[in-house]
Amino acid sequence: MDWANLRTRLTKMLRSVWSPFAAIPIALLLGALVLLAAGYNPITAYEAMWQGAFKDRTAFTEVLIKATPLMFIGVGLAVAFKCSIWNIGAEGQFYAGAVMATVTGIYLGDLPRLILIPLVLIMGTAGGALWGMLAAYLKNRFGASEVVTTIMLNYVAIYITGYLVTGPMIETKGLFPQTPKISEAAWLPRFLPPTRLHIGFIIAVLVAVLLYILIFKTSIGYTIRAVGINPIAARYAGINVKRNILLAMGISGGAAGLAGAVEVSAISYRLYQLISPGFGFDGIAVALLVNNNPLGVIFSSFLFGALRSGAEVMMMTAKVPSVLVSLIQGFVILSVVAFGVYRVTTVEKEE
Amino acid sequence: MKDCIVRMENIVKSFGSVRASRGVNLEVCPGEIHCLLGENGAGKTVLMSILYGLYQPDSGDIYYKNKKITIGSPKDAINLRIGMVHQHFMLVPTLTVAENIVLGQYPAWKVLSDMPAIQEKIYQLSKEFDLNVHPEALVQDLSVGEQQRVEILKALYHGADLLVLDEPTAVLTPQESEHLLSFLRELADKGLTILFITHKLEEVMQVSDRVTILRDGKAIATVNTSETNPRELARMMVGRDVLMELMKKEGESGEVIFSVRNLNVKDEKGLPAVKNLSLEVREREVVGIAGVSGNGQTELALALAGLVESQFDEIILNKHSLTQKDLSRLNHLGMAHIPEDRQKMGLILPFSVSENFIAETYRNEPFSKKGFLQFRTIKDYSNMLVKKFSIRVGDVDEAIANLSGGNQQKVVVARELDRRPKFLLVNQPTRGIDIGATEFVRQQILAERDAGSAILLISTDLEEIFALSDRILVMYEGRIMGEVPPDHNRVEEIGLMMAGKTEATA
Numbered sequence: 123m124d125w126a127n128l129r130t131r132l133t134k135m136l137r138s139v140w141s142p143f144a145a146i147p148i149a150l151l152l153g154a155l156v157l158l159a160a161g162y163n164p165i166t167a168y169e170a171m172w173q174g175a176f177k178d179r180t181a182f183t184e185v186l187i188k189a190t191p192l193m194f195i196g197v198g199l200a201v202a203f204k205c206s207i208w209n210i211g212a213e214g215q216f217y218a219g220a221v222m223a224t225v226t227g228i229y230l231g232d233l234p235r236l237i238l239i240p241l242v243l244i245m246g247t248a249g250g251a252l253w254g255m256l257a258a259y260l261k262n263r264f265g266a267s268e269v270v271t272t273i274m275l276n277y278v279a280i281y282i283t284g285y286l287v288t289g290p291m292i293e294t295k296g297l298f299p300q301t302p303k304i305s306e307a308a309w310l311p312r313f314l315p316p317t318r319l320h321i322g323f324i325i326a327v328l329v330a331v332l333l334y335i336l337i338f339k340t341s342i343g344y345t346i347r348a349v350g351i352n353p354i355a356a357r358y359a360g361i362n363v364k365r366n367i368l369l370a371m372g373i374s375g376g377a378a379g380l381a382g383a384v385e386v387s388a389i390s391y392r393l394y395q396l397i398s399p400g401f402g403f404d405g406i407a408v409a410l411l412v413n414n415n416p417l418g419v420i421f422s423s424f425l426f427g428a429l430r431s432g433a434e435v436m437m438m439t440a441k442v443p444s445v446l447v448s449l450i451q452g453f454v455i456l457s458v459v460a461f462g463v464y465r466v467t468t469v470e471k472e473e
Numbered sequence: 474m475k476d477c478i479v480r481m482e483n484i485v486k487s488f489g490s491v492r493a494s495r496g497v498n499l500e501v502c503p504g505e506i507h508c509l510l511g512e513n514g515a516g517k518t519v520l521m522s523i524l525y526g527l528y529q530p531d532s533g534d535i536y537y538k539n540k541k542i543t544i545g546s547p548k549d550a551i552n553l554r555i556g557m558v559h560q561h562f563m564l565v566p567t568l569t570v571a572e573n574i575v576l577g578q579y580p581a582w583k584v585l586s587d588m589p590a591i592q593e594k595i596y597q598l599s600k601e602f603d604l605n606v607h608p609e610a611l612v613q614d615l616s617v618g619e620q621q622r623v624e625i626l627k628a629l630y631h632g633a634d635l636l637v638l639d640e641p642t643a644v645l646t647p648q649e650s651e652h653l654l655s656f657l658r659e660l661a662d663k664g665l666t667i668l669f670i671t672h673k674l675e676e677v678m679q680v681s682d683r684v685t686i687l688r689d690g691k692a693i694a695t696v697n698t699s700e701t702n703p704r705e706l707a708r709m710m711v712g713r714d715v716l717m718e719l720m721k722k723e724g725e726s727g728e729v730i731f732s733v734r735n736l737n738v739k740d741e742k743g744l745p746a747v748k749n750l751s752l753e754v755r756e757r758e759v760v761g762i763a764g765v766s767g768n769g770q771t772e773l774a775l776a777l778a779g780l781v782e783s784q785f786d787e788i789i790l791n792k793h794s795l796t797q798k799d800l801s802r803l804n805h806l807g808m809a810h811i812p813e814d815r816q817k818m819g820l821i822l823p824f825s826v827s828e829n830f831i832a833e834t835y836r837n838e839p840f841s842k843k844g845f846l847q848f849r850t851i852k853d854y855s856n857m858l859v860k861k862f863s864i865r866v867g868d869v870d871e872a873i874a875n876l877s878g879g880n881q882q883k884v885v886v887a888r889e890l891d892r893r894p895k896f897l898l899v900n901q902p903t904r905g906i907d908i909g910a911t912e913f914v915r916q917q918i919l920a921e922r923d924a925g926s927a928i929l930l931i932s933t934d935l936e937e938i939f940a941l942s943d944r945i946l947v948m949y950e951g952r953i954m955g956e957v958p959p960d961h962n963r964v965e966e967i968g969l970m971m972a973g974k975t976e977a978t979a
């Protein structure tokens with residue numbers, strides 16, 4: 123390999139990593155115009171946003187906390203998307219995981235910590251994985267499009283949660299539609315008191331690294347990618363396509379379920395109807411942003427976490443209405459995606 | 474040539490470290506059929522893609538109708554009245570013929586309202602040139618030959634004066650090729666200029682006025698077809714004499730390795746395509762299946778590869794009776810196959826060359842250990858195959874999509890032959906590869922046979938069937954019409970069988 127070759131490879135790599143982040147200033151500029159038009163001072167608004175995300179250690183750890191579920195979900199979706207399975211059901215798989223984790227944390231609450239914590243996480247993962255594999259089964263067996271079934275299964279999971287927290291599992295006081303707290307022995311340890319930063323974040327990074335290795339360095343990953351790109355050639359080569367669809371959905375759902383279990387056991391300690399503010403859908407953008415590269419998801423989920431954290435503060439201190447905040451978030455996602463498309467087309471042209 | 478329609482001067486084009494064109498000169502006269510000839514990877518497709526605006530040359534000039542021009546995109550090319558039929562088609566399968574033809578060439582907001590007029594024009598053209606293309610059909614429902622006619626029609630629709638065809642006959646049956654060639658002659662007689670890429674020397678001799686030979690990214694000669702012969706062309710192209718005849722050793726075939734009894738397969742539309750077919754292939758034997766394409770060969774191959782459901786009384790491989798389920802993992806049981814359509818079935822295009830080499834063996838030692846891919850080993854192995862089969866590639870980590878068509882085919886062939894299969898199913902193995910490589914691949918197939926493999930060869934190319942087979946079965950409408958030894962005196966008999974006539978009725 124000569125130098126020119128090495129250099130093009132390096133610049134290509136840098137460009138693919140940095141372009142999403144380069145898109146942000148443009149989005150913020152657009153947002154500023156809207157804020158101005160609506161009569162707000164964009165500088166104070168953005169300052170509040172920045173402060174919200176990076177003011178101090180606590181603010182920063184909140185960003186990491188917000189990034190955690192997105193990271194789990196994003197890497198899981200990256201695996202499914204690599205296999206060309208369009209899993210829109212991470213939201214439902216998150217709920218399935220949260221339900222299983224809560225049930226375990228409450229009804230097996232007497233178990234010792236060292237057993238209970240792993241058990242809660244495992245049950246959450248299993249719940250999400252099964253929920254995801256249900257859609258894979260429907261696809262394999264009846265040819266049902268996973269886009270449709272996963273969306274429908276989202277509703278099913280959310281309604282089951284609603285039923286549980288208003289009926290059979292409602293807290294004993296019965297004041298709010300929520301379950302009682304899970305056993306304290308099931309709480310995930312926090313490691314940077316007084317902040318809320320918990321080991322779930324570290325697990326998420328680990329899962330991202332592991333799934334990266336799985337996808338790009340192992341024979342299992344090879345099959346998943348091959349099926350995703352050309353299922354006919356994969357079958358011709360003797361790869362069992364259906365089994366891989368099941369596997370990819372299991373991994374994808376499992377990661378989302380783990381996100382749900384971590385959310386319950388580290389943050390909310392209980393289950394309630396709206397435990398996810400749409401993590402499952404943000405996760406799609408998180409994965410697509412970095413071209414479904416599990417390592418890239420670590421960064422893109424961080425970006426989304428910062429955006430969410432900052433937006434909350436912008437709403438509270440700069441009194442920007444939440445509609446505008448969502449609008450600005452939308453700008454960020456759109457411009458990042460637009461940059462992504464630009465990147466793909468230019469890189470391809472060069473080749 | 475004072476008066477030429479296209480003149481390409483000193484065209485240089487590199488991709489990274491791969492130098493595809495190193496100063497090519499080409500002159501084409503109006504109204505002629507001009508063939509481009511050259512080994513796989515010689516730079517034919519790249520040169521034509523530059524002419525069609527798909528690539529920009531690093532340096533060099535293009536003169537068209539005596540004006541110096543730059544062609545920034547296919548859209549420019551079409552406006553200049555240049556049309557191209559690509560080696561791997563570029564149609565959108567989910568759109569209709571008419572939509573494909575005007576795609577990108579028509580203001581989007583007018584397409585819908587003008588569609589009836591567009592369709593009418595296409596219909597008229599199709600009738601005028603006897604192309605038999607229906608403007609409202611979906612491209613995905615069309616056969617390969619039909620898709621190609623759509624591509625030609627597209628060029629004619631946009632009023633092409635110059636038509637470039639990149640290996641159009643590689644995917645056609647001999648009959649279709651024959652038809653296409655005479656059609657091209659007709660077009661040329663009407664004044665169109667045609668640039669035609671092929672690896673088949675008979676076609677060059679039959680249809681062209683002049684030939685330009687490319688080697689290693691350079692045009693090394695342009696000759697008048699009437700003043701040359703196939704042997705000379707082959708020598709110029711490869712740089713050495715090519716054996717037109719293979720040495721086939723006489724060998725004793727051994728015991729039966731593979732046998733099928735009463736196989737029935739339905740085609741995509743659910744109609745019977747293979748009917749009660751039985752055959753057996755022995756150790757150290759090549760059984761050739763001859764026939765006009767579309768007589769069930771594709772379905773036979775798909776069924777044996779386990780890609781479509783089939784009914785059979787018995788399939789035996791290596792003394793083991795197989796179930797329908799076994800068929801989908803035959804390659805674990807000692808079978809290899811070279812599929813008919815490399816891009817659809819043989820390759821995973823965005824993957825690298827080396828990733829494609831291990832498509833069937835990636836799970837085995839030494840390519841993967843404890844589930845982890847061994848990149849070093851895989852790379853060494855790939856380099857070994859690249860060398861053995863002289864595949865032209867910059868680096869084995871490069872995407873296989875960047876390889877020339879013939880080199881992609883060589884990757885599939887190398888991969889399958891290297892697995893030392895007990896039973897080898899080969900479907901159109903030399904499609905799109907140059908004569909030097911064809912010679913090599915055929916030698917390799919015979920070497921596999923001499924080493925003891927049982928080989929089932931499907932080919933619509935009778936010459937190939939004769940060159941390789943120990944026994945020839947003729948297939949017609951899903952049935953085996955009869956068996957003939959590869960004796961050139963019996964070609965006529967085979968021809969009759971291919972048309973559905975047995976000795977009794979003939």
Ligand SMILES: Nc1ncnc2c1ncn2[C@@H]1O[C@H](COP(=O)(O)OP(=O)(O)OP(=O)(O)O)[C@@H](O)[C@H]1O
Pocket residue numbers: 473488491492493511512513514515516517518519520560865866867875876877878879880905907
């Ligand atoms: N997009 C690309 N990126 C990198 N290398 C390329 C690309 N396109 C072509 N090449 C290389 O350029 C060389 C010439 O390729 P080209 O496709 O023109 O060959 P060809 O003469 O058409 O061969 P064939 O008969 O096999 O189709 C090959 O070595 C090929 O690998």
Ligand SMILES: [Mg+2]
Pocket residue numbers: 517518519560639877878879
């Ligand atoms: Mg080519």
